[in-house]
Amino acid sequence: MPRDNIEHNIDEKKRNSLYISGDYTVIGICSKCGDYRWNKSISKDGNRVVCPSCGFEWKYKSLPLFVLTGCSGVGKTTTAQALLQRETTYLVMDADYFGFMGEDYQARAEQVLNLSKNLMQSGKPVLWTMAGALEKLDRTYHRRFFRNIHYLALVCDADDLRHRMMVGRAIQDEEWIKRSVEHNAYLMCHDSIEGVGYDRFDITGKSVDEVADYVDSWIREKWNAERES
Numbered sequence: 205m206p207r208d209n210i211e212h213n214i215d216e217k218k219r220n221s222l223y224i225s226g227d228y229t230v231i232g233i234c235s236k237c238g239d240y241r242w243n244k245s246i247s248k249d250g251n252r253v254v255c256p257s258c259g260f261e262w263k264y265k266s267l268p269l270f271v272l273t274g275c276s277g278v279g280k281t282t283t284a285q286a287l288l289q290r291e292t293t294y295l296v297m298d299a300d301y302f303g304f305m306g307e308d309y310q311a312r313a314e315q316v317l318n319l320s321k322n323l324m325q326s327g328k329p330v331l332w333t334m335a336g337a338l339e340k341l342d343r344t345y346h347r348r349f350f351r352n353i354h355y356l357a358l359v360c361d362a363d364d365l366r367h368r369m370m371v372g373r374a375i376q377d378e379e380w381i382k383r384s385v386e387h388n389a390y391l392m393c394h395d396s397i398e399g400v401g402y403d404r405f406d407i408t409g410k411s412v413d414e415v416a417d418y419v420d421s422w423i424r425e426k427w428n429a430e431r432e433s
C-alpha cells in the first residue's frame with residue numbers, strides 16, 4: 205500500500221487544540237508556496253516530498269525508524285543510555301519526551317514521527333524507546349515519510365524482571381510490578397501486539413553491554429538489508 209494512503213486519525217479540531225495544526229518543521233514546509241499543512245505526499249521513488257498546492261517537489265532522506273519496546277522496568281532506558289556512550293550511526297531518543305502532551309498517544313505518535321523525519325535528514329535514522337501504543341505509529345500522517353518501522357521487544361523471565369525492578373530500580377509499587385510482569389509475559393509469548401509485529405530479545409541474565417551490543421547489531425542488520433534492497 206502506498207504509504208501516503210494510510211489513514212491518519214487525528215481530526216482537524218484535535219490538531220488545532222494541540223497546536224500541531226501545521227507542520228512547522230523545516231522538511232515539511234514547501235519552500236515555493238509556503239504551504240505548511242499536513243498534506244504532503246511522497247514521490248513514487250520515495251525520495252521526494254511533493255506539495256499538492258503548487259506541485260513543487262524537494263528531496264528528502266527516507267530512512268527506517270527503530271523502536272525499542274518492552275515492559276516498564278525491563279531496561280529500555282538503561283540500554284539507550286549505554287548506546288549513547290557509543291559511536292552510533294543512529295540517534296537515540298525516548299518517547300517519554302512527549303509526556304507533556306498528556307495521554308493522547310495518537311498525537312504523541314505524530315510528534316515522534318514528525319521529529320524523526322527532521323532528525324533523519326542528518327542521514328541518521330532514529331531509535332526510540334517506547335513502552336506501549338506501538339500501533340499508533342502506523343496510523344499517523346507522518347508514517348509516509350519512513351521506509352519502514354522496525355520494532356524490537358526486550359523481554360526477560362518474570363523473576364529476572366522483578367529483580368531488575370525491585371533491586372535495580374528500587375521500585376516497590378506492587379501494582380506497577382504486576383502490570384509489568386503481565387505485559388512482559390504477553391510480549392514473550394506473542395509475535396505481535398495490536399497488529400504490530402516485533403522482534404524479541406530475551407535479556408534474562410544479560411549485562412547492559414550485552415543487551416546494547418544486541419540492539420546495535422539488530423539495527424545495523426535491518427538497516428543494511430534495507431539499503432541493499
Ligand SMILES: [Zn+2]
Pocket residue numbers: 234235236237238239255256257258259260
Ligand atoms: Zn507548494
